[in-house]
Amino acid sequence: MNQIKRATLVLPAGEWNPEKRLGGVTLDFDRRSRRRIALTSDEGLDFLLDLPEPRHLRQGDGLALQDGVIEVLAAPEELLELRCADAHALLRLAWHIGNRHIPAMLEGEAILIRADHVLADMARRLGAEVTAVARPFDPEGGAYADVPTGGGHSHGHSHGHSHGHGHGHHHH
Structure with missing residues (x-):
């Protein structure tokens, strides 16, 4: 029985030899943010992504197997393109998007976020032109991107801070 191939190393986009390419694996944003997951390349090759710590895979990154490299391809997703006057x-x-901890992709004079009718309504109320698009989603990494999570600061919402705005605005 064949042992499943394991990818334990990520080679940054542009820093690996394309002649070693065995194929590609097309993944949406969520599936590109994993530490360990069984995957199948677009060509049908089964392999296990088995990284020492979680990290975000970007378009063009290479997943190093024993005998070659699988290229990471970002799948098109339903997004909202937000533009303002x-x-x-x-x-x-x-x-407003950042205050809600919404992943966002910044591109020229537009902000792209995942399709969400509540956020679309908010953006329109703030004067934005909202257009539905299908594109690969590769949002800004933020302050905690690719930081090992063992013992580090996790920016989930299990901590008790408030997003209220009562601090520092006392009127006498």
């Missing part, structure tokens, strides 16, 4: 409105919209 001016830079101030776009910054204001970016603040």
Whole structure:
């Protein structure tokens, strides 16, 4: 019986030899943010992604197998492209998205987020033009991207901070 191939090393996009390419694996954003997962390449090769710690895989990264490399391909996803009339409105919209800890991809004069009708309504109320698009989603990494999670700071919402705005705004 054949032992399943294991990928234990990620080679950053542009830093691996394309002649070693065995195939590609097309994954959405969630499946590109894993430590250990059984995968099948687009060509039908089964392998196990088995990394020492969780990390986000980006378009063009290589997953090193014993006999070659599987290229990571970002799958198109349903996104909302948000555009505003001016830079101030776009910054204001970016603040509201960031305040909600929503993964966002910044591209030129647009912000792209995952399709969500509540966020679409919020963006429209803030003056944004909202367009549904299907594109690969590779959001900004943020302050805690690719940081080992063992004992480090996790930015989930299990901690008790408030997003209220009562601090520092006392009126006498």
